[in-house]
Amino acid sequence: MRLRPLERSDLNDRYQSWLNDPEVTRYTETGTFPSTAEDLENYYRGVTGSKNDVILAVEEKKSGEHVGNVKLGPIHWVHRTAIFGILIGEKDSWGKGIGLEATRLMVEYGFTRLNLHRIDLGVFAEHESAVRCYKKIGFKVEGRLREDLFQGGQYKDRLWMGLLRSEYKPLRAGKRK
Numbered sequence: 001m002r003l004r005p006l007e008r009s010d011l012n013d014r015y016q017s018w019l020n021d022p023e024v025t026r027y028t029e030t031g032t033f034p035s036t037a038e039d040l041e042n043y044y045r046g047v048t049g050s051k052n053d054v055i056l057a058v059e060e061k062k063s064g065e066h067v068g069n070v071k072l073g074p075i076h077w078v079h080r081t082a083i084f085g086i087l088i089g090e091k092d093s094w095g096k097g098i099g100l101e102a103t104r105l106m107v108e109y110g111f112t113r114l115n116l117h118r119i120d121l122g123v124f125a126e127h128e129s130a131v132r133c134y135k136k137i138g139f140k141v142e143g144r145l146r147e148d149l150f151q152g153g154q155y156k157d158r159l160w161m162g163l164l165r166s167e168y169k170p171l172r173a174g175k176r177k
């Protein structure tokens, strides 16, 4: 996979369908309300027009297909922190290591190019693939917010995870897929 800028031409029906697919949005806060083409356009304009957010498209290398996005934001330029988010919307692309690789690349970009000191994220405690992915990269569970999220008729715990720049081990050149 590779990361590239998210373009206006990416805002198509396929991308919009991810946001309205309960399976894709099950563990995100995106799916709570229906998402229209106008919502997507407004979101795109908001994040690409802000210096406190970086959003990148995740593209499959062979097909060149846009399969999801990664985001750092809001970025706090004094504390040098940012919140990480990921959405791999193409379900056929799940479980192939794309989420792990995209997270790794975005974290590396955050530390080495944006000069961040710390990256944070929140995740449903029961979201196994996401938690595994973040732990593999080095994120540590720093807190458990009990019954912080309402989903599927139940309150669920949220894990708060953090990664310091000093803890992150960059990939050596040539080791990347």
Ligand SMILES: CC(C)(COP(=O)(O)OP(=O)(O)OC[C@H]1O[C@@H](n2cnc3c(N)ncnc32)[C@H](O)[C@@H]1OP(=O)(O)O)[C@@H](O)C(=O)NCCC(=O)NCCS
Binding pocket: 024, 025, 027, 028, 068, 086, 087, 088, 089, 093, 094, 095, 096, 097, 098, 099, 100, 101, 122, 123, 124, 127, 128, 129, 130, 132, 133, 136
């Ligand atoms: C969560 C998400 C980022 C994971 O990305 P992915 O490409 O599917 O996951 P990967 O293939 O990189 O796998 C990451 C780890 O999870 C494991 N995993 C994958 N699918 C799994 C599943 N269904 N159950 C348990 N573990 C799973 C993998 O084996 C891997 O661990 P390993 O390397 O120790 O074997 C992706 O599925 C996604 O974006 N989902 C929709 C939106 C979302 O939930 N975003 C996250 C919000 S916090």
